[in-house]
Amino acid sequence: MSKKTTPKKNIFDNAGARSAFASLIAILGGFLVGFIVLVLLALFNENIDFFDAVDGFFRILAGPFSAGNKDNILFQLGNMLFNSTPLLLTGLSVAIAFKTGLFNIGAPGQYLMGAMGTLIVAHSIPTTVVPPAIVWIIALLTGILCGAIWGAIPGFFKGVLGVNEVIVCIMTNWIAANIVSWVFKDSVFINVAETKMNFIKKTSANGVSTATFGLDKFFSGSSQYSRSYMDISIFIAIIIAIVIFIILNKTTFGYELKACGYNKNASKYAGMNEKRNIILSMAIAGGLAACGAALWVLNGNQDFKWEVYQSLPSDGFNGIPVALLANSNPIGVVFSSIFLRYINVGGSNLAAQTDFNEYVSQLIIAIIIYFAGFSRYIQEAMIRLRAGRKNKEKEGK
Amino acid sequence: MVFLIQKTLIFAIPLLIVALAGMFAERSGIINIALDGIMIFGAFIGAVFALNIRKIPWFVDHNQLTFLLAMLVAMLAGAVFSLLLSFSAIKLKADQTIGGTALNLLAPAISLFLIKVFTGQDMLEMQTVRNSAGEVKDFGFVLLNDNLGPIGRVLFDKAYISTFIAIALFIILSIFMYKTKTGLRLRACGEHPQAADSVGINVEKMRYLGTTISGALGGLGGYIYIATVANGTATGAVAGMGFLAIAIMIFGNWNPIGIAFGSLLFGFLKCLGVVYSNLDINGDGVYALTKLNLPMYFYNMVPYVVVLIVLAFSAGKSRAPKAEGIPYDKGQR
Incomplete structure (x- = not known):
């Protein structure tokens, strides 16, 4: 959009503002439909009246702030931020692939491989010999490496062999799920001590866990019983998002990736190595998804279910709506991932405190994503509106 | 052997139908990534219908009819649900991946929301009920007949009625796609909508048609899946x-023969993973595959690995519809 000779400066002349405004409309639309659903339910259910619906709606809107007292709010806030970490990173994973013109639906598989690599290393290196902090770093890097290799497979198929990445991603997802189950079957890593046979030992059993800098204490409030999961992983994830943003927008490599996404043939013609770029982009995407898993298990208090061959981790798939809502902008992904978790927490508060169930929040998220698809339509409508007004102003002169 | 064929078909039929669904949408130019959601929604509505209508004993007596009706309802549900996608993709020119992803989130949310509201549980089971004579009839609406004769038994014993209907539908719709005027027009809209428009084909209408057929087949496939593979339990997934069906469609190069081959191959390998432990290949009472002492995860993995290997060797021949995923804009050349 040209900025010259506009009679009055208007915020909607800015493409970024228009895009943000369109997202806002999508979010409002999602909430509106969610509210209508609650009201409809109140109409057909004699146990629930209209005011319950309004009340329930505000509970979702308030997210963790509908938890009641100050301690509960703090506790839920901390866990919300912690649980946003894997979602943020899988969202980044999908987003960077989108920027290169690839649809990374393989994040669940990359996530699982990352969790596997991290867990094995975190449990195998004795912390009596090596300092836990070093083990933590090696475990994180191993996880990222596993995910990057796993992501590079669809990249290789797409870049070198020309096979559609969607199909390879779907296949590698299920292969990863079976490999992980196979590796951990009858292994020494299973949590026998706490008789949680379906889960892998917590990494804190080996003394390895993410630094908290007292955040877990702070977010636990004065409560004696519940311990917050909060650690610094969300900040690590945000830093990674900023780094990805800089790579994409300020470096030659990022430019090449985006060029490849806009037009593969043109970027090849311009002398860029499009095969290498596709493989690298998928490897980075895989590494990011795996990093999400690694930070989640390295928290030290998380139970990782090892028999995953029947269902893929939802955090992997949910990276797709996170990236879409943020329009594949790495900084936007930070907000969209935390936002989706916020709504989820509101939904579970709703289910815990009222007769409604928690799926209302998922419904709202789904509708927000649906409306986010109209983003372009809304933006074009805004441009038309604006142009119409400008013409009128000209005629007035 | 008969057992193996039947098991293969049970896995292959939902894949076959849903992959065909994907083909109809993509050949008309709309990427239908929402198939998973459409399956879930169709399965849910079909299950609700079957569950409620079977409260009337007459319908329990006429199991096959009930099954057929439930299939029809599931198709209808899938078609209506897919309108959400076609409306956003065709009318509002929204990004089709976003619309599809939204539907994939929406279907389990709606299903689970309503299941929880009405049953208080997280799943919907349509297991056993009593018929008018007071006999207990389970959900497996199978064609069971003792006096079928040897050939009849191979084909029909313990086979689901949906299998035959799905195969018939598959053949009829493949002929529709390739041998009728409408089918040709539909394919033209997926290859070059501007050219199609210039000769008077209504691109929007054709795309609506493709997506709606796709939705109907997706809903049907979802219902067949929960009725046969999942033993009659709708869980919102x-x-x-x-x-997987989308993968099979790409594997089959967007054409029916490839899809049929792909889903049969996949179904066979998948069923091998389930029955390997009591599979007696040459009939000498020795279970050869168990002797290898490989965990079930290995057999579970085989279908996916085989698909990747086949893809690696058949690469470069991909025939994706040229205009898929691009909203049709009249002003564009």
């Missing part, structure tokens, strides 16, 4: 079957 179809184990990623919809995504």
Whole structure:
């Protein structure tokens, strides 16, 4: 959009503002439909009246702030931020692939491989010999490496062999799920001590866990019983998002990736190595998804279910709506991932405190994503509106 | 052997139908990534219908009819649900991946929301009920007949009625796609909508048609999946079957013969993973595959690995519809 000779400066002349405004409309639309659903339910259910619906709606809107007292709010806030970490990173994973013109639906598989690599290393290196902090770093890097290799497979198929990445991603997802189950079957890593046979030992059993800098204490409030999961992983994830943003927008490599996404043939013609770029982009995407898993298990208090061959981790798939809502902008992904978790927490508060169930929040998220698809339509409508007004102003002169 | 064929078909049929669904949408130019959601929604509505209508004993007596009706209802549900996608993709020119992803989130949310509201549980079971004579009839609406004769038994014993209907539908719709005027027009809209428009074909209408057929087949596939593979339990998930079907469609190069081959191959390998432990290949009472002492995860993995290997060797021949995923804009050349 040209900025010259506009009679009055208007915020909607800015493409970024228009895009943000369109997202806002999508979010409002999602909430509106969610509210209508609650009201409809109140109409057909004699146990629930209209005011319950309004009340329930505000509970979702308030997210963790509908938890009641100050301690509960703090506790839920901390866990919300912690649980946003894997979602943020899988969202980044999908987003960077989108920027290169690839649809990374393989994040669940990359996530699982990352969790596997991290867990094995975190449990195998004795912390009596090596300092836990070093083990933590090696475990994180191993996880990222596993995910990057796993992501590079669809990249290789797409870049070198020309096979559609969607199909390879779907296949590698299920292969990863079976490999992980196979590796951990009858292994020494299973949590026998706490008789949680379906889960892998917590990494804190080996003394390895993410630094908290007292955040877990702070977010636990004065409560004696519940311990917050909060650690610094969300900040690590945000830093990674900023780094990805800089790579994409300020470096030659990022430019090449985006060029490849806009037009593969043109970027090849311009002398860029499009095969290498596709493989690298998928490897980075895989590494990011795996990093999400690694930070989640390295928290030290998380139970990782090892028999995953029947269902893929939802955090992997949910990276797709996170990236879409943020329009594949790495900084936007930070907000969209935390936002989706916020709504989820509101939904579970709703289910815990009222007769409604928690799926209302998922419904709202789904509708927000649906409306986010109209983003372009809304933006074009805004441009038309604006142009119409400008013409009128000209005629007035 | 008969057992193996039947098991293969049970896995292959939902894939076959849903992959065909994907083909109809994509050949008309709309990427239908929402198939998983459409399957879930169709399965849910079909299950609700079957569950409620079977409260009337007459319908329990006429199991086959009930099954057929439930299939029809599921198709209808899938078609209506897919309108959400076609409306956003065709009318509002929205990004089709976003619309599809939204539907994939929406279907389990709606299903689970309503299941929880009405039953208080997280799943919907349509297991056993009593018929008018007071006999207990389970959900497996199978064609069971003792006096079928040897050939009849191979084909029909313990086979689901949906299998035959699905195969018939598959053949009829493939002929529709390739041998009728409408089918040709539909394909033209997926290859070059501007050219199609210039000779008077209504691109929007054709795309609506493709997506709606796709939705109907997706809903049907979802219902067949929960009725046969999942033993009649709707849980707001179809184990990623919809995504798998999209993979099979790409594997089959967007054409019916490839899809049929792909889903049969996949179904066979998948069923091998389930029955390997009591599979007696040459009939000498020795279970050869168990002797290898490989865990079930290995056999579970085989279908996916085989698909990747086949893809690696058949690469470069991909025939994706040229205009898929691009909203049709009249002003564009």
